[in-house]
Amino acid sequence: MTTDKLRLDENFKTLDESLVCRLGYQFETACLIDKITNQITPIFEFYGNPTCGLIGNRNDWFLIGGEVLILKTNVDNTIQPIGDLKNIHSLKLLDDYAALILTDPWSEESAIYKLTITLNPTIRKIELKKIRNFTKYIDQSYTENIEW
Numbered sequence: 001m002t003t004d005k006l007r008l009d010e011n012f013k014t015l016d017e018s019l020v021c022r023l024g025y026q027f028e029t030a031c032l033i034d035k036i037t038n039q040i041t042p043i044f045e046f047y048g049n050p051t052c053g054l055i056g057n058r059n060d061w062f063l064i065g066g067e068v069l070i071l072k073t074n075v076d077n078t079i080q081p082i083g084d085l086k087n088i089h090s091l092k093l094l095d096d097y098a099a100l101i102l103t104d105p106w107s108e109e110s111a112i113y114k115l116t117i118t119l120n121p122t123i124r125k126i127e128l129k130k131i132r133n134f135t136k137y138i139d140q141s142y143t144e145n146i147e148w
Contacts, residue, residue: 030042030044030045057093060075100112114129
């Protein structure tokens with residue numbers, strides 16, 4: 001979907017926001033809004049709506065989770081899936097270039113992963129490491145608040 005065809009309305013849902021941008025989605029299309037220029041940049045078409053998003057502290061990388069996990073970087077303007085992770089439930093920022101990822105907490109395959117991103121002119125490296133399984137909510141009723 002091109003920028004000129006994407007018109008946001010009251011159906012736009014914000015996943016994360018910083019001083020300079022908003023990360024969100026409208027009808028399965030994840031996009032980034034520059035709050036200074038009002039430019040809308042489509043990032044990825046999900047199957048189903050994204051469930052979570054995260055903006056790096058320096059506004060130079062963005063994670064969007066849903067059926068898959070997508071990373072967008074401003075350093076080289078790339079968009080890529082991360083690993084073979086599925087059913088991303090939530091994300092937590094650890095520091096400028098690291099985040100935690102929680103997959104579906106009600107699934108038997110639920111786990112917590114750490115993503116470390118290196119972005120500089122000479123080295124571009126993405127490291128995904130499984131921290132541990134997450135079985136706390138298996139066989140539990142759905143709840144909005146997941147403690148992890």
